Amino acid sequence: MAEQGKTLSDLGLTAIGGLNPVISDICVDSRSVAEGALFAALPGTQVHGARFIPMALEQGAAAVLTDAEGAALARDALETADAAVVVAEDPRQTLSYTSALWFGAQPRTMIAVTGTNGKTSVSTFARQIWMELGEAAVNLGTTGVEGAWTAPLNHTTPEPITLHRTLAAAAAEGITHAAMEASSHGLAQRRLDGVHLKAAGFTNFTQDHLDYHETFEEYFNAKAGLFTRVLPDEGTVVVNIDDPRGQDVVALAEERGQKLIRVGRTPDADLQLQGQRFDATAQELRFAYRGKVQHCRLPLIGGFQAENVLLAAGLVIACGADPQAVFDTLPHLGTVRGRMQLAATRQNGAAVFVDYAHTPDAVETALKALRPHVMGRLVVIVGAGGDRDRTKRPLMGQAAAENADLVIVSDDNPRSEDPAVIRQEVLLGCPGALEVGDRAEAILRGVDALGAGDALLVAGKGHESGQTVGDVIYPFDDVEQASLAVAALDGGVT
Ligand SMILES: CC(=O)N[C@H]1[C@@H](OP(=O)(O)OP(=O)(O)OC[C@H]2O[C@@H](n3ccc(=O)[nH]c3=O)[C@H](O)[C@@H]2O)O[C@H](CO)[C@@H](O)[C@@H]1O[C@H](C)C(=O)N[C@@H](C)C(=O)N[C@H](CCC(=O)O)C(=O)O
Numbered sequence: 001m002a003e004q005g006k007t008l009s010d011l012g013l014t015a016i017g018g019l020n021p022v023i024s025d026i027c028v029d030s031r032s033v034a035e036g037a038l039f040a041a042l043p044g045t046q047v048h049g050a051r052f053i054p055m056a057l058e059q060g061a062a063a064v065l066t067d068a069e070g071a072a073l074a075r076d077a078l079e080t081a082d083a084a085v086v087v088a089e090d091p092r093q094t095l096s097y098t099s100a101l102w103f104g105a106q107p108r109t110m111i112a113v114t115g116t117n118g119k120t121s122v123s124t125f126a127r128q129i130w131m132e133l134g135e136a137a138v139n140l141g142t143t144g145v146e147g148a149w150t151a152p153l154n155h156t157t158p159e160p161i162t163l164h165r166t167l168a169a170a171a172a173e174g175i176t177h178a179a180m181e182a183s184s185h186g187l188a189q190r191r192l193d194g195v196h197l198k199a200a201g202f203t204n205f206t207q208d209h210l211d212y213h214e215t216f217e218e219y220f221n222a223k224a225g226l227f228t229r230v231l232p233d234e235g236t237v238v239v240n241i242d243d244p245r246g247q248d249v250v251a252l253a254e255e256r257g258q259k260l261i262r263v264g265r266t267p268d269a270d271l272q273l274q275g276q277r278f279d280a281t282a283q284e285l286r287f288a289y290r291g292k293v294q295h296c297r298l299p300l301i302g303g304f305q306a307e308n309v310l311l312a313a314g315l316v317i318a319c320g321a322d323p324q325a326v327f328d329t330l331p332h333l334g335t336v337r338g339r340m341q342l343a344a345t346r347q348n349g350a351a352v353f354v355d356y357a358h359t360p361d362a363v364e365t366a367l368k369a370l371r372p373h374v375m376g377r378l379v380v381i382v383g384a385g386g387d388r389d390r391t392k393r394p395l396m397g398q399a400a401a402e403n404a405d406l407v408i409v410s411d412d413n414p415r416s417e418d419p420a421v422i423r424q425e426v427l428l429g430c431p432g433a434l435e436v437g438d439r440a441e442a443i444l445r446g447v448d449a450l451g452a453g454d455a456l457l458v459a460g461k462g463h464e465s466g467q468t469v470g471d472v473i474y475p476f477d478d479v480e481q482a483s484l485a486v487a488a489l490d491g492g493v494t
Pocket residue numbers: 028029030031041042043044045046047048049050052154155156157158159183184185186
């Protein structure tokens with residue numbers, strides 16, 4: 001855990017004029033600055049944190065970390081105070097390195113996964129494989145810290161102070177292995193730059209977050225930073241080469257001389273998926289690792305989960321595990337919370353699945369993946385989040401209409417937006433759909449529509465436990481609502 005009594009130079013920082021105070025704490029929000037703290041005044045999307053330097057100094061900050069713009073903005077306050085001032089070209093990156101030094105410990109074997117979809121799944125499977133092999137492992141991301149030690153997280157990739165506090169706490173609890181999700185926001189903001197990775201994975205690249213990244217290329221470049229900046233030269237890149245952008249990641253790794261494990265269906269894959277057969281609850285896999293054929297029964301729904309599992313296996317192998325021992329764990333893997341999770345079954349055998357598909361590609365992938373497990377019709381509930389990329393809404397509706405037999409458009413975290421307007425934008429892509437704003441009612445209607453052999457996919461919220469309307473988070477759980485709907489219609493059988 002963080003030691004008191006570290007000086008600026010212990011944290012890798014050099015102040016103008018050589019001041020080197022002992023630091024009591026590090027923080028990014030002026031409202032929580034304590035006496036003797038280092039305040040990182042970061043350029044933000046709304047405001048430059050340097051505006052709050054006077055407030056931080058009044059509260060007793062012993063040092064300020066900022067960029068040249070911040071130093072200029074707060075010149076008067078800084079000139080009259082006796083705090084140490086560190087000016088960095090990229091203060092977010094500097095803060096990441098400083099946070100790593102402040103908290104000190106990290107689990108000794110760490111990997112990170114990036115890509116539009118599949119990060120939570122891959123990091124969860126990697127953690128499950130490690131635990132099956134007897135390692136004390138966790139995964140960190142959208143679903144919090146899970147595994148041999150648990151803790152809640154508010155972000156997929158937490159900002160560096162929270163991240164390193166969590167990694168140090170995990171290490172103190174004896175955790176030796178950690179699989180992390182690297183979101184594009186986290187990478188763009190250099191949140192992972194102080195993390196010591198042995199391997200990094202790439203799942204796929206499709207549309208999301210165009211509200212934050214201005215172009216597709218900027219979005220890809222943010223993700224590429226995991227391989228070009230965060231992973232060291234001696235690290236291993238594990239990449240899904242079936243995705244068109246996977247080849248770009250291969251090229252980046254080759255440029256740096258990093259080791260590579262290619263995963264995919266094509267013959268040049270090191271870990272090659274050769275065949276899949278599906279039944280109601282599982283899939284049989286045939287795959288080969290460097291030419292040696294393997295068979296296993298994977299107790300998971302959805303063909304794409306096999307890609308995620310093989311990527312996870314590749315990452316664990318990249319960290320030194322014996323490949324055959326890794327493959328022997330695969331039949332023991334479990335469903336990732338809220339990802340193609342069987343939530344309830346009707347008396348007539350119809351199944352209700354909950355999935356976190358919240359991008360056009362994920363809606364298409366999830367529906368296509370369910371087809372071979374389902375004999376009858378496919379019903380889907382789809383909606384899009386407020387205050388997020390608007391351009392994906394009609395595309396999500398279209399993906400639903402093209403791949404399901406009945407589409408119900410409902411609400412999914414409208415946040416500050418008018419839910420009816422969001423639904424209209426989704427409906428542009430699926431004009432024939434049923435519109436049921438209230439999500440509990442939509443689930444009830446979806447379950448009611450199921451005949452024998454049919455299935456319902458409740459898409460978008462996965463593991464989430466709330467519905468955010470305005471500033472209020474109402475308790476809401478798709479899995480629970482699915483059970484309630486089945487109980488209401490079938491008389492208590494779930
Ligand atoms: C859009 C985004 O990523 N914002 C992050 C960014 O905030 P910002 O640039 O908007 O901050 P700002 O409001 O302009 O303020 C600038 C600076 O002034 C500071 N400040 C502000 C007010 C004040 O009174 N005093 C003060 O010191 C702020 O702490 C900040 O450092 O920098 C802050 C830390 O400095 C982050 O906490 C914040 O993450 C917010 C909370 C967030 O919600 N981010 C989401 C979008 C996110 O990162 N999501 C990803 C994506 C997940 C996915 O794949 O879907 C994730 O990894 O979770």
